[in-house]
Amino acid sequence: MVGSHKFGLSLRQKAILGIGFTYAAIVSIFAFSAVLNEQKIVKEEMMNTSMGCTRLFAKMVTEPLLQKDIQAIQMHVRQAGPMAKFSHGRNVSYVIIQDETGHVVASSGEEKIKKYLRGEINLKAFSADSEIIQDVGSVVDVAIPIFANGEKKGVVRLGISTKDMEKKILQSRRWALQFMLGAIVLGAVLGLFVDRKVKGNLSNLIETAARMADGDLNQRVNIKTGDEMEAFGIAFNKMADKLQEAHENLEHKVAERTRQLRESQAQLVHQEKMASLGVLAAGLAHEIGNPLTSISSVVQILQRKVQDKKIIQQLQLLNEHIRRISKTVRELVDFSRPTKSELRPVQINDLIRTALGILKYDKRAKNIKLETHLDHQLPRLTLIEDQILQVFINFILNAFDAMEQGGTLTITTSLENESVCICFQDTGVGIPEDVQKKIFEPFFTTKPVGKGSGLGLSVSYGLIQNFGGTIEVESTVGKGAKFTVSLPVRTEV
Numbered sequence: 001m002v003g004s005h006k007f008g009l010s011l012r013q014k015a016i017l018g019i020g021f022t023y024a025a026i027v028s029i030f031a032f033s034a035v036l037n038e039q040k041i042v043k044e045e046m047m048n049t050s051m052g053c054t055r056l057f058a059k060m061v062t063e064p065l066l067q068k069d070i071q072a073i074q075m076h077v078r079q080a081g082p083m084a085k086f087s088h089g090r091n092v093s094y095v096i097i098q099d100e101t102g103h104v105v106a107s108s109g110e111e112k113i114k115k116y117l118r119g120e121i122n123l124k125a126f127s128a129d130s131e132i133i134q135d136v137g138s139v140v141d142v143a144i145p146i147f148a149n150g151e152k153k154g155v156v157r158l159g160i161s162t163k164d165m166e167k168k169i170l171q172s173r174r175w176a177l178q179f180m181l182g183a184i185v186l187g188a189v190l191g192l193f194v195d196r197k198v199k200g201n202l203s204n205l206i207e208t209a210a211r212m213a214d215g216d217l218n219q220r221v222n223i224k225t226g227d228e229m230e231a232f233g234i235a236f237n238k239m240a241d242k243l244q245e246a247h248e249n250l251e252h253k254v255a256e257r258t259r260q261l262r263e264s265q266a267q268l269v270h271q272e273k274m275a276s277l278g279v280l281a282a283g284l285a286h287e288i289g290n291p292l293t294s295i296s297s298v299v300q301i302l303q304r305k306v307q308d309k310k311i312i313q314q315l316q317l318l319n320e321h322i323r324r325i326s327k328t329v330r331e332l333v334d335f336s337r338p339t340k341s342e343l344r345p346v347q348i349n350d351l352i353r354t355a356l357g358i359l360k361y362d363k364r365a366k367n368i369k370l371e372t373h374l375d376h377q378l379p380r381l382t383l384i385e386d387q388i389l390q391v392f393i394n395f396i397l398n399a400f401d402a403m404e405q406g407g408t409l410t411i412t413t414s415l416e417n418e419s420v421c422i423c424f425q426d427t428g429v430g431i432p433e434d435v436q437k438k439i440f441e442p443f444f445t446t447k448p449v450g451k452g453s454g455l456g457l458s459v460s461y462g463l464i465q466n467f468g469g470t471i472e473v474e475s476t477v478g479k480g481a482k483f484t485v486s487l488p489v490r491t492e493v
């Protein structure tokens with residue numbers, strides 16, 4: 001599972017927290033500076049309008065002040081209350097008009113009339129030689145001195161409430177706070193959404209990688225985000241493809257090597273078998289050969305000495321038999337000689353004859369009719385004679401085994417498409433289809449223990465393949481089997 005693990009916060013959680021903090025800080029700074037700005041603008045606007053109001057009012061009362069028309073001044077002062085037109089709805093808290101001595105000539109607060117106003121604000125306002133604005137907490141005090149002929153004739157002062165301004169500032173603060181909260185909520189929702197997406201895709205990636213590590217290399221990720229995550233997913237899948245390909249290649253190579261190993265092992269076992277058979281044959285040939293030579297000499301002496309026609313006839317028959325035995329012994333000696341492994345031009349038909357010569361005395365050949373159709377135009381093939389002889393012997397022995405109750409073995413040689421074809425067709429028990437698939441495997445045999453080792457065909461297959469040839473099998477159960485060996489005329493070993 002993706003998410004928290006034993007090392008604390010996950011990479012994803014750290015990223016989200018970092019981005020969240022940065023986002024909140026940016027939003028706060030933005031809102032804070034917006035509030036400050038708004039505050040400044042509102043204050044400036046307030047000062048400007050306050051000054052404007054006071055100037056307008058000062059213009060209205062300058063004339064009555066210079067003429068000391070107190071009644072007119074007082075009338076203007078009364079009108080300059082909260083309803084005053086010139087204040088543009090500004091909240092005028094107080095109006096004070098002072099004469100050149102600092103005494104109040106008229107005021108919205110009647111109790112101040114004729115009094116000399118003390119206190120820092122009042123003194124500053126009165127003593128100023130030009131317009132002055134003073135921030136006095138909840139009120140802005142604007143004072144405009146009135147001059148005539150270069151002499152200060154008095155001061156017009158308006159106290160304007162800052163309530164409106166504070167209201168505006170408060171409103172802007174509230175707005176900024178709402179904006180901040182809104183932005184943070186939106187940010188959190190977006191963050192959660194992104195987190196879900198990232199979490200989902202990351203889980204997908206990690207789980208896929210884990211399944212691949214467990215050996216299932218068919219796993220792929222499916223990320224459709226249209227961003228770097230998708231690009232990463234594509235790269236991941238490509239890597240998985242390569243991994244799978246390499247794995248399959250490796251498996252293929254291992255299988256191939258194993259097959260080669262089994263084949264060479266089978267070849268070795270078979271060669272050993274043939275070698276011990278050879279030793280046996282050599283011993284046998286020696287044991288039979290010597291007494292036979294003696295018998296043959298005696299028969300020849302007797303033939304010369306005896307006069308009786310009947311006995312001469314019998315001695316001739318005996319001589320015939322001795323010749324046959326001698327031939328068999330010669331073939332056995334041939335078979336038992338050390339295996340020759342050099343390449344040389346070989347006439348396939350001769351090899352077939354040799355194989356048949358060796359095997360015709362096998363007791364299994366007794367009930368079997370042998371037929372050969374040999375093409376005498378066959379070119380010589382460059383081969384290792386003994387190896388091909390082994391192959392032929394195995395085909396013939398297999399056919400004998402398949403025809404225990406008798407039958408016909410037909411051996412045909414022909415030239416087809418630049419290849420010499422040797423066909424061994426028997427009328428034996430045949431090979432079922434499911435068995436056909438296995439007969440070239442080393443150690444596969446259907447014969448009883450001691451009779452077959454299951455190496456013949458696998459070794460033959462390897463040898464024929466070495467010479468660039470092929471072996472094909474066709475069979476119908478109960479009717480027989482046909483093995484066709486094809487050897488290319490131009491053999492490249």
Ligand SMILES: Nc1ncnc2c1ncn2[C@@H]1O[C@H](COP(=O)(O)OP(=O)(O)OP(=O)(O)O)[C@@H](O)[C@H]1O
Pocket residue numbers: 394398399402426428429430431439444445446447451452453454455456457458480481
């Ligand atoms: N002509 C055939 N007719 C029927 N079955 C055959 C024939 N040739 C081969 N087979 C089948 O193929 C199997 C494998 O043959 P292969 O020559 O490899 O081994 P084997 O004859 O059993 O033993 P080995 O040849 O090592 O003594 C045989 O056991 C037999 O079942």
Ligand SMILES: [Mg+2]
Pocket residue numbers: 394397398452456457
């Ligand atoms: Mg065999």
